[in-house]
Each structure stands twice: as structure tokens, then as C-alpha cells.
Ligand code: ATP
């Protein structure tokens with residue numbers, strides 16, 4: 001079956017066509033440039049941009065796949081989590097298509113989509129695997145027993161997402177927005193052991209209560225205090241050492257907790273997704289420690305890690321293949337959709 005997927009949870013309008021596990025087309029329009037001057041996403045601007053971009057993006061994706069709407073067998077749309085205005089635009093478009101064409105509609109979970117897209121790149125998933133989804137908006141650890149029917153949320157960030165923490169530290173270091181890639185680049189010139197920054201929720205009672213949750217806001221505060229302390233004392237400090245030591249702390253916590261979950265759940269495959277998976281220290285440390293632990297790591301190319309339509313079409317395709325009943329046509333968007341919900345269930 002041919003599945004058309006629509007992504008509009010944040011600032012990317014993505015449309016893709018997937019048949020089985022084969023990607024036929026993937027087109028993305030982004031309103032990122034319009035937000036850059038505000039130093040963050042402006043929801044109203046993002047919604048308006050989706051409204052303008054959705055139709056042309058659908059047309060382009062169909063043309064690129066050399067198919068027409070008449071060839072499509074099912075529509076999938078990310079109906080949460082995300083910005084409510086952005087979600088509403090994509091979901092309204094998907095409902096209109098499904099209703100007009102008489103096709104099944106799947107309202108799918110964006111975060112689960114970040115894991116699902118890897119099937120298009122590295123082939124069918126193993127029986128069970130762990131997925132670490134890290135981006136500017138989320139940092140979640142999922143146990144995937146079945147991508148279409150059985151996803152368990154093991155943990156997520158209690159405050160900032162990994163990419164968000166990088167952007168905030170980028171600002172502290174006077175780097176342009178979004179700071180993540182700049183901090184990453186600077187980190188390569190610094191000493192990761194120069195400063196002992198804290199690893200959140202990694203010891204004692206906090207670890208016991210939150211074995212697989214993350215917290216990065218304390219780390220960001222520690223970086224701010226370090227910089228203030230040095231500056232107040234009139235001491236020299238190295239931006240590169242701060243970037244390297246901070247990057248090390250984030251990568252260390254992410255990889256340590258993820259590998260502990262792999263061991264506890266007896267899982268030997270890890271999928272990493274989300275735009276933060278571009279981070280070079282995370283990639284290095286994950287590759288190194290997973291090899292030691294006998295865990296296979298699958299990371300899709302970065303264009304499939306940032307928000308895109310392919311991830312939504314891939315998850316829709318998995319749902320169709322699994323014979324899951326479609327979502328109701330009157331489904332509501334859910335800005336805080338539970339990560340254990342793969343798709344909006346049919347009416348009981
Ligand atoms: P989502 O809705 O999935 O949360 P997003 O737009 O917030 O989407 P992505 O586009 O997936 O996030 O990822 C962008 C985030 O990742 C930004 O916070 C950015 O700074 C960060 N990032 C990107 N590349 C790197 C890198 N090499 N090192 C560190 N952070 C990075």
C-alpha cells in the first residue's frame with residue numbers, strides 16, 4: 001500500500017510517500033529562517049507558514065514520486081505531540097484528503113515517527129529495540145516491542161531537551177541561534193575533562209526515582225555559574241573547554257542511561273533519532289560504548305533525523321502493514337500526546 005505522510009508539529013512542513021519500507025518522495029519546507037531573528041519558534045508564524053506550504057509541498061511530493069492522489073491508499077499525519085496551531089494545520093489537511101478520497105486516516109505520534117523512519121534506511125526492525133529520540137523539543141527513551149502496536153515510554157527529560165540545552169549554552173557562550181551545532185564545533189577544540197559538570201538524575205535517590213529520565217537544566221545552570229564565577233574573579237576561561245565539558249556531560253548521561261536500559265530489557269539494538277543525533281560527541285560515545293556492550297546502533301542520515309514527512313509516512317506504513325484500525329476522521333490533535341500511544345485509536 002502507498003501511504004502519504006504529513007508532518008507539521010513544529011516549524012517543518014513535510015510530505016512524503018512510502019510504499020512498504022521504500023521511500024518514494026520526501027519534501028520539506030521550513031519556516032526556520034522566519035524564526036531565527038526572534039531566537040526561537042513563534043507559534044503563530046509557524047502555523048501560518050504551514051498553511052502556505054502544505055498544498056505546494058503535497059503537490060511536489062506527488063510529482064517527485066511520480067504518482068497521483070488516486071494512487072494513495074492511506075493518509076498518515078502527525079497529530080501530536082507538538083505546537084497546537086501547527087498540528088491543526090497538517091491534521092486539517094490530512095482529514096480533508098482522507099475524506100475527499102475515501103481513504104483511511106492515521107493520526108500518529110511524531111516522536112515514535114522519529115524511530116520509525118529508520119526502517120526506510122536500515123531495513124526491517126528486529127523483534128525489540130530501544131529508541132533514543134533527541135532533538136530541540138524532546139529527549140525520550142522508548143522501548144519498542146512493536147513499532148505499530150507496542151511502544152513503552154521508559155523516560156524523558158523533566159525539563160530541557162538536549163538540543164534546547166545546547167542552544168541555551170550557545171547563548172551563554174555568545175554563539176548565534178541555534179547554538180547546538182556551534183557548541184558542537186567549538187567542543188572539538190576543547191578538553192572534555194577540563195570542568196566537572198554535573199550529570200543530572202545519575203546518582204542515589206534521584207537515579208532510583210528516575211532511572212531513565214533526563215534533566216539538563218541543572219547542567220545549564222552549572223555552566224552559567226562557571227562562566228559568572230570566572231568572569232567575576234577576573235580569571236581567564238576557555239569557551240572551548242566549557243563547550244567540550246558540557247557536551248561530554250550531555251552525551252555521557254544519554255549514553256549511560258540508554259545502555260543501562262538495553263541491559264535491563266535485554267535489547268541489543270538501539271535506534272537514535274531526532275535532530276540532536278547530529279551531535280558528534282553523542283555519536284562517538286554511543287558507537288564506542290555500544291560496541292563494548294554488544295549493542296548495534298542504527299542512526300539514520302541527518303535529513304531523516306530532523307523533522308520530515310518520511311518519518312510519518314514510515315509509521316503510517318507500519319500501522320497499515322500491521323492491520324491496525326485507522327483513527328477516527330474527527331480525531332483531535334494532542335499537543336502533549338503520550339509517547340506510549342503510537343496512533344490515535346479508532347472509536348470504541
Ligand atoms: P522537534 O520538533 O523534533 O523537537 P526541533 O526543530 O526542535 O524539532 P531538530 O530540528 O530535530 O529539533 O533539532 C534541532 C536541535 O538540535 C536544535 O536544538 C539544535 O541546536 C540541535 N542540534 C543540531 N545539530 C547539533 C549538533 N551537532 N550538536 C548539538 N546540537 C545540535
Ligand code: MG
Pocket residue numbers: 010011012306307
Ligand atoms: Mg525543527
Ligand code: FE
Pocket residue numbers: 110114135137274306307
Ligand atoms: Fe521532531
